[in-house]
Amino acid sequence: MANFSFLNDKSEFSFFADACIHAEELFKDSPNSSVTTSRKALENIVKFIYANNANLRNLKLKGQSLFDLMDNPSFQTVVPKRLHINMHKIRQLGNDILHNNHQVSKEQSILCLRALFEIVQWVDKKYGKNYTPRSFDESCIPKNTSGWVNGLKGAAAAVVTLVVGKAILDNKRF
Numbered sequence: 001m002a003n004f005s006f007l008n009d010k011s012e013f014s015f016f017a018d019a020c021i022h023a024e025e026l027f028k029d030s031p032n033s034s035v036t037t038s039r040k041a042l043e044n045i046v047k048f049i050y051a052n053n054a055n056l057r058n059l060k061l062k063g064q065s066l067f068d069l070m071d072n073p074s075f076q077t078v079v080p081k082r083l084h085i086n087m088h089k090i091r092q093l094g095n096d097i098l099h100n101n102h103q104v105s106k107e108q109s110i111l112c113l114r115a116l117f118e119i120v121q122w123v124d125k126k127y128g129k130n131y132t133p134r135s136f137d138e139s140c141i142p143k144n145t146s147g148w149v150n151g152l153k154g155a156a157a158a159v160v161t162l163v164v165g166k167a168i169l170d171n172k173r174f
């Protein structure tokens with residue numbers, strides 16, 4: 001069982017579950033794609049936190065970028081410091097790949113997945129139903145992927161992210 005597969009059973013996290021699962025599935029074939037998909041999952045998680053936290057839901061934000069959302073002092077009071085640091089690491093590494101054609105090692109990609117997993121565990125504990133503590137297990141990362149099927153899932157997730165992300169930032173609740 002893959003590390004993020006438990007998200008399939010958590011309908012409350014459908015907004016970011018596919019991106020997390022897909023990031024893990026991509027690891028073996030493309031560490032870079034795994035990291036950029038982890039960054040996309042992080043963006044969805046941050047938007048989820050804004051939509052589901054009473055202290056953040058109705059804030060007037062200066063900017064809408066992932067950095068702006070994460071840098072907001074109110075957001076920083078909600079998210080524990082160690083997780084906030086991990087969020088920035090995922091964001092920065094993903095940005096380096098996307099904007100600077102950076103190539104990551106498998107080790108860097110694993111660290112990204114571990115950080116994402118820790119963030120998801122915190123979100124599950126804080127916002128989920130029936131929280132169960134879990135640990136990241138590198139040996140559970142899928143060994144092979146179904147190429148084009150995963151590509152289609154990622155494309156569909158991107159379209160949903162654009163539509164739902166806009167709704168969340170417009171203060172609509174899911």
